[in-house]
Amino acid sequence: MASQYAQNPRRGSQSPSALAARIVGDDDSGYGGSVVGGEGDHPAVAVLNPGQATDADRRLWASHVSQLHYNQNRVALGRSIAHAADTLKKFQHNNSKWPAHYPSVQRMVEAPSLARSQSSGAESAHSPPPMRRSATSQSDTASPQQPTTTSEPRLVTPQIAQEFNVLKLDLKLGALSPSELVHSLEKSSIASLLDGKISQSLKHLSALRERIDDTASKVLVTGDLNAGKSTFCNALLRKKVLPEDQQPCTSIFCEVLDARDNASVEEFHAIPIDGPAYDRNDESTYDVYPLEKLEEIVVENDRYSQVKIYVEDARSVDQSLLRNGVVDIALIDAPGLNLDSLKTTAVFARQEEIDVVVFVLSAENHFTLSAKEFIWNAAHEKAYIFIVVNRFDNIRDKARCQRLILEQVASLSPRTHQDAKELVHFVSSNAVIDGEDTAKCQEFDKLEQSLRRFVLEKRARSKLAPAKTYLLNVLEDLETLAEVNKEATSAELSKVRDELDKIAPEFEKSVKARTEVSENVDNSIDETCTTVYKHARKTITSTISRLNEKSTVKYDGLFSAYAFAEATKKAMLEKIQDSVTASEGFARTQTAQGVAQIKSMGVLHLGSEYVEKAFRPEYMFSRKKHLLSKSIKTEINAFDFFDFDKQEKVAGMSLSLTVATVAGGQMFGISSWVDGLWKATSFLGPKTTKKLILPAILIAGVAGAVFLVSDIPNAVPRKLAKKIRKELEEMDYVHSNSERITKECRKVLGFPADELRAAFHKSIEKQGTTIDEKRRTEKESEVAFKYFGGLLKDAASQKKSVMGLDLEGPAIAL
Template identity: 35%
Template sequence: MNTLATSRHLHKSKTHSVSSISSQSEAEQLRVLTETKNFLSDRDTLVKVIDQSDQLIERLHQFAQLHWSLVHPQLLNQQLTTINVDSKPPSSTAHSNALNILCLDNLSIPHRRTSGGLPGSFKEIDSSLLTNHQSLASSMLCSRLQFVQSHLADLRTRVLDRNSRILVTGDLNAGKSTFVNALLAREVAPTDQQPCTEVMCEILDKSQIKSPLEQIHAIPHGSVYDIENPTTYETFPIDKLPELVNVGSEDSEDSGDEENSSSPYQLLKVYISGPEHRKARSQEELNATNAISLLRQGDVSVSFIDSPGLNRDTLSTMELFSKQSTIDVVVFVVSAENQFTLSAQEFLWAASQEKAYVFVVVNKWGGIRDKVKAERRIREQLRKLSPATWQERSELVHFVDSQDAITCAQSKATSNDLEVSTEIEPFDHLQRSLSSFVFLRRSISKLQPAQTYTRNLLQDLQLITATNLDAAKNFYDEAQSKLEKILPRFNQLSANSHLVDETIGHIEENTVSLVYKNSRKILAGALKNIREGKPAQPMSTDLNSSVSYFPVYDGLLSIFQYAEEVRKVLISSLEESVKLAECVTRKSTSDAVEAIQQNSVTKNLLDEDYLNGSSAERKFNPHAMFSKGRKFALTNPTHRGSPGHCASTLGIATVADLVDFDRLNWFKSSSSSKSIEKYLNSSSGATTGLVGSLGLGTLTLFGTGVSGGRAFVDVLVKLSELAGKKGFRKWAGTAVAVMSVGFGIYLIMDIPRAIPRNIGKKLERELNEMISASSRSELTRRGTSRSTEEASEDREGREVRWMDYELDRLSKETRKVVRLTGFEQREKFRACFEKISGQTSQYQVDLEHAKDVQAWLIQFDNDLSNSLLTCNSVGFKNLELRDSHPIATPLSSPF
């Protein structure tokens, strides 16, 4: 009875236990499925954010290339600091936040920063050079954006890959290979007291290859690895690994060149079996050593990358930095003896920009005597380098001794000593934490680094956008201020531009008119005096003047010499009149030039502030006018007083020039004949009166035009009429004798007066004929292209006098000088107006450009905000590290 009751109780207990286990299994399956669903959703969201980030970077890069030179926040802060030293404090828009991803540092090593320096400080770049050359900073920022785009491509590939890659790195001789061997519970990576890893070794699960044997795929430099293409790698057995990782150092020792040592392979992929597949170990042995498969659980594979030391050389350090874009988890091994070196601090700072959590393994902990002091120093350094890792230090920071862990694991496999189990407990905790982090906390280990990097990138882009919005606003305000300052000036010049032409044209016409008037007065007076036989200008007492005296008549014997002297004096005086007209013209022209240059209209418009760089104003030299020899100069410039070449034959006296026939024209011919008839027919005329009347009538024979044929015929007719009179025949002989004697005496006495008058009239007449002939010849030469009739009409209707020629010459010279001065003023105004107009147009273009830039940046910032909200929506709920679950093989999930 008791046995039956006991059996029933046991059956009920067993049934209850099975039911409890079944319900726990279902709950675990439900939890895994929920986490899987959340993981896939978060992964798709992050991929979307990564794609959006790539598009945003491409848009910003194109914008920087085509429309706007990007301003870096570091440079803007420096400029604001410089500008605001003695001015108002910088506005709230002066961003002081440091960039995480897009900082301008040493671009040869991605993400590298100055250790211990403030975030955003320059390394190996002169900040003053970048400040003075914004285009250089913009170009460097664009290069940085291109690098980030390639990093995003790697990040996207990494997120979509269900497998994980763990980078084991650290300083030289930190025990990285020993740590990897301890994790894998077998001697895979070669170890030595001296650094022996010269090339990166990636250890993977053998199930990924078709070969039943463990083997090594050595990838040469320059080759792209393809597991399906054997030509991209070289295959070696697993026992060749020590030789392959040291091939570079052995070659360098043989050659004596340690600095340039390099392996022929860029990467060694080592395919090994996990502990659960190795034939040498039984299940009891695995249970005894608590071995955990870190290479594969379910459908998820993990690879370990054993790397050379950070401070091995520059090339290996750069390679480690560049590997971060393809790494999911970083396990940083630090020697407890050396703690965090400079290269270690730089690496951890760079890794924290993407991976908030970094596994930190303080190796060789067993050899430290003062563990409290060493632990305190390490944690103080870690708190600054990776704050997130420090907050989760119970799960992420482990103080172990990898070599002791290997030794103790081997001892535990042969005995169940409790003391041995206690010694390896820290390492077991590390293994389980790492396995949980990689396999069960995949949202944190695989997705959170991508989220962290993308969030930092979007925040950097927001900071750069805000900085450039400030720069665009400053650019807009500056352009608007300049435009407001220059626009009144532009409007003034535009509205008064016609005044310049009107003022200068008015001065020019008035000056030419004044010169023509004054010169005509001088030359007309000179010609009048010449016609009257007087010098053109009054006698001069100046010894340098060519007209210093008028010749004296010495009698009939020197009459032609007298005539020649008179001709020379008249020609010289006429030349002096021309020079006087030129002098008056110079004075009027000089006044006009000064009036144009000092004109209030042009002087007010042409502000010197806007004429920097314009041509200097030329000084007017009045003596330069008429400096060239005239074509019809009347005197020889080398021999004062002697006629010039053109005047050498003008006004030469002949016998006809000895008598002034115009002087003899006392009475009109018709009135003279009537008066003679009156006197002859008078009954009361006395004899003496008849003689007087005969003498008077005879004199009328030399009336107007006596030298002409018509006048001569008229005289003959009158004489024939008088010959029929009785009184005329009676006294004709006496009257003719008296008249002849009187007329001869008169002619002799009138010679000193008649010669100058006749030569003067002849000189004027011949001058006019010479000018007209020259003008007709010029018209004939210029009119060869026109018809003969037109040229003939122009020559007939164009009789140019000497005075007109000289007036035209003086007016043209005056107009040329005044017009040249006016042209200079107009050119200055044009240059001033073009400069002001160009500046005004440029400022208006700058305003529109600044508006467009601000509108584009505002829209870009909105898109950034939306992408950042999407990125932050991935919350990783209920996945805190401290909420650790027991290690269990996950379901066959689509991870």
Template identity: 20%
Template sequence: MSYTIETDRFLNNLEQVARVRSQIAKSLGEIAQTLAQWEASVKDTSGGLGLERDIDDLSRASQTLQQTVFRVLVLGDLKRGKSTLLNALIGENLLPADVNPCTALLTVLRYGTQKKVTVYFKGNNSSQSIDFARFKQTYTIKPSEAKRREAENSLAFPDVSHAVVEYPLPLLEKGIEIVDTPGLNDTEARNELSLNYIHNCHAIMFVFRAMQPCTLEERRYLENYIKGRGLTVFFLINAWDEIGKGLINPDHLDELEQVQNRLRTVFKTYLADYCKNDGQDYYDQRVFEISSLPALRRRLKKPQDSLEGTGFPPFLRALNTFLTQERAVAQLRQVRTLVRQVYSRTHAAIERRIPLLDQDIEGLKQRIQGVNPEFEQLTQIRDQFREEIRTLRDTNVKEIVNSFQTYVLNLETTFESDFFPYQPTIDLLEFLQQQKREAFNAALKQALEQYLQDKLAAWERTAEDALKEAFSQLAQSAANYGATYNQVVDSMSNKLIGQTLPSRVPVDSGEESPTWTKWAMGFFSLASGNIASVALAAVGFNWQNILVNWLAVVLTPLGFWNPLGLVLLSLGVGAMQAEQGRQAVIKATKKQFVNYLPQLAQEQQEPIRKAVGDCFERYEQDVIQRINDDIQSHQIQLENLLQQKKGREINHQTELKRLRQLDSDILAQYWQIESLYEESGLIPG
């Protein structure tokens, strides 16, 4: 199947998703407006139904759908062909992709009616508009310069935040936003450009180069920042067409196939674990062999030409399936559930109100007093859930803080073996030269930094796993409390009107739970899907931010660079060429390093304690507020009616007609949204 056909299909599917999203967003806004108008108009009738929270949820969901774009993040080390790949994907030689320059800025590519580049600066939030030619000339650097700055942990343009490229391209117009990042490097200066985007994107394209399979830097980055994060990553093995260039006879197909198969084995060995989710293997749907430069040349020469053989058609199919089906379906299903629950709550409030219209004041008072035990039970459920949240908070704060302390102190035990792979090469003859000695010291410092980053990342995953387990437990508790909560509400309805209130709309398993339960379970979120991610994102949780200074704190006071030099010089030339030199470096490094570990373990306890506590406290605040709002909504429905009866005579027939009309209007709008799902073909009915 040709690239043109795949592109057209992708664009059509994106347009369909955007159209359905826009229509549903409009319907959500209309439902919110209908309910808001009702609540505002009932001061002279039977009183409001307490639907303010539902109105707010619908309005927020409407805004989210209107503003949502599919954000795709592009990651990869220097000179992997990221810009060439993107230019081939969009069909324009737009981003810097010449033979030598490296993109030095994080660049956001989004739709605009006019070609435009805006460079944003740090601190003062100022910006500068420049043309494309100047952008390419000014904000690219040579690979050698990029590598030098990596070694120095510095940025080429430290005052620049990022650039936004606006362009009137069909792919962008249909709702795709692409974020092109500088090369990988595990330093704070570089990663602060891209780490903030990782958890705010829908998909990641991680670009490798075929003849440089999974370098140490690439493996470290995957291990430290991608693994276990619940991210959807497409691994693109670029420059697949260049494999034959290293062969004596590139036309020898058997030899070429053998080399290709060896490379496939290497890549699969390193990437297989990143392509599994919930026991399913997605390797064939996530790893693609592509040839960006030939694809770009074809597209620039003849835009409608087929790109068969470049790897782009199957990759585009997979990206299409994920974004326009899997991702869009998940988002729109959440909205459908929200609308179902809002209508069910509205319908239940109306059905409880109607039988009470004929009650006199005393009779209504008695019925309200009769459900006081139920309100107390709802309050007890809220308090029990809050206590469980706090208990888990205290337990996890203590355990995670203790785990960090134990972990840091134990680094001494395995330092010599763990640090060995990071240690730079030692040559005494070079070390005797001042310039070479300074270079070695810089390399050793960077090696220690990388070692610490890796160790930190390993501990992060254990801490996050503990939090995920805790929030999974809270999600299950929320479901259990929600079921009990519903039983109390049914009991309340039986006392008030003599019957429970079944739903008038189809509900999936679990949708009959109160709305606050779904929020507590992390269902209404665009995060990765588990409640831990929801809670962590809610407080801007990022271990890198919490421990951002720990590397500097550790490295600065070590002061072993000069003493280490004396140790090396004392060994002599022969020793430096043998194992004794390596051991001397590690022992000298370890001696200074381990002296600081107790202080590190102590100093980081409080920021970790606060960060973990903030996760649970934000979760508690949001969930308990929603339970309070729900309880208050039930109370308001009764109190408003009672107050209205005390102040004026309610016309039963007129109010009955108005309530039925409200129910009918919201139900009609609900079915309109359901029909949009069915007609779109995106979501099963």
């Protein structure tokens, strides 16, 4: 043994340990130490000169070369782990800025039993059914039945999505499948879940680095409840140390160590729950108990999280697992998987720090669901699992039991099934301690030797292979994610550029349309208001100019002359007010048309983004602002009943005198009073004429008075119309009312115009924001596309490098 060489230096110029130091350049012992046999002289020259080397020299040389190969692989794996961790950290950081797309997968209808594909690489990972690509990228064994899928588009095939292991977001809720549940979440939620998975993976990579650097090995003995795990451990120790019962009796982790690590004292240390980290040299971190108290502490425990059991194994180093003379071994007995959910979760978590998993199952129960789930979880890194089928002596049809269990092993762990002779054993642990059945003891001895070889001699498989397998799983997941995200970002980049090519012209068109529409709206409002102003001015002016025409007021005689004048005034003012009201009605019609025109422009250019508001034209001019009767100060006086205007008076007096002379005209035979007067004077003589002048004047005066009185129905409207026109002109009544009506019209038209401008502004602002977001997305997509392209190359390169590590090493010719 290697340890024996260290204790008994050989004769010669150079000891094998010194030679090993020269060859290996590392003080890590442990690989293949037990393959070295024999004692005697091994001078350095014998090793350096193969022609003179003995068989023992060649075996020693092979051992050291294997150790060198092991150390080289260990260092290379350490670098790969550091590189992968750095890549994962960058991916995690990038995922926080640019949430990664997670591969979508369709709902699958799986066959009742789908065989797991078998990878060709010695360290190939495996995952739960139905299928998985080989971690070495070689072709898989086809499944008996391919899953059927719907026609829904997807980013990757179900085969690729199913192979996700380390970074798989496996959620369960109701009838939804894990993949369906994942893809029902928001992208940010998926990114958050993925971030948690990456953190777990980084933690596991750190634990892997510590494990491959640690020369000791930890062996976890686990399995279903009451499968005989403690009995198996006792059989390995060849004495009853751990409590055994037909009922579950192990409720905490029991770590069995060589007593030499505890000054050769057999006892156990109980570590309190939530206590400080265990330190054997610090008794404040644990409680010390004799081995006799172990059952009491382990069976019913609520104070301690685990126990460290130090025991002596008196067997020789080539028989004992704990005292093997090569490496330190820790044998950990775990609680049953289905004891309770907390204990099961603890076992799942504990396997991350384990080098070798020994899975114990009952020959009577085979693999339960919890057993399958544990092996699938362990398969993230462990392609090889040591399987112990306990209580095999209780089975009558042993051939059938072996066949069924091996079939299950083939679907759960293909690499384990390939090496089933070394890794799958059917034993009865009870018979070993009793020593009654020699055949059963021999079967267990074969199991123990296989386990020794697996732990000690095949350390590349038991110590390094899990790290390589996990790395390949991580890198393959990263490669898949990078490929999917590269395609997704490329598609998103093309999409956003197409959208920008479409949106940018529309944005420019909208900006141009806003200017044009604003000008059109202003022109439309101006035209409408101009039309309304002109119509109002024309209508009111025309009405005022014809105030004294066609009076409808009835004249009832001289005694009702004043009432006639008042009624005439009122009628005139009402006529003016009616013209203003008519102008307002015309303004309503024109305003309604203007509003409709503005709305049509909004619908034409903005479509559904423009929200029309109801227009009620009847609410225009609801407040009377032209109270003419209160504004006109015209008072009726006596002169309003007689029209003494020069032109009209001459015409009136001529008429009255003509009437007066008509009666005398027949008498005198003349056509006018002048001619008659002249002729009368000539005919009658001056004296007679003088006598007749006064009566003629009196007659003419009476006739004039009669004429004036009779002209009151005509004189009053003329006089009042003049006075009202003059006063309205002083008030600038026509312009002020026309302006008032126009302002109301402009004000009402301003509301839809402002709404249209606001809608345009909102639409353009929205389009501008969309363009800014698209351009920002375009830049982010470009960065993400480059990043995922680099990640794809980096992951593929790292994967190729890890796959190139030949852990088993080439055969050395002796």
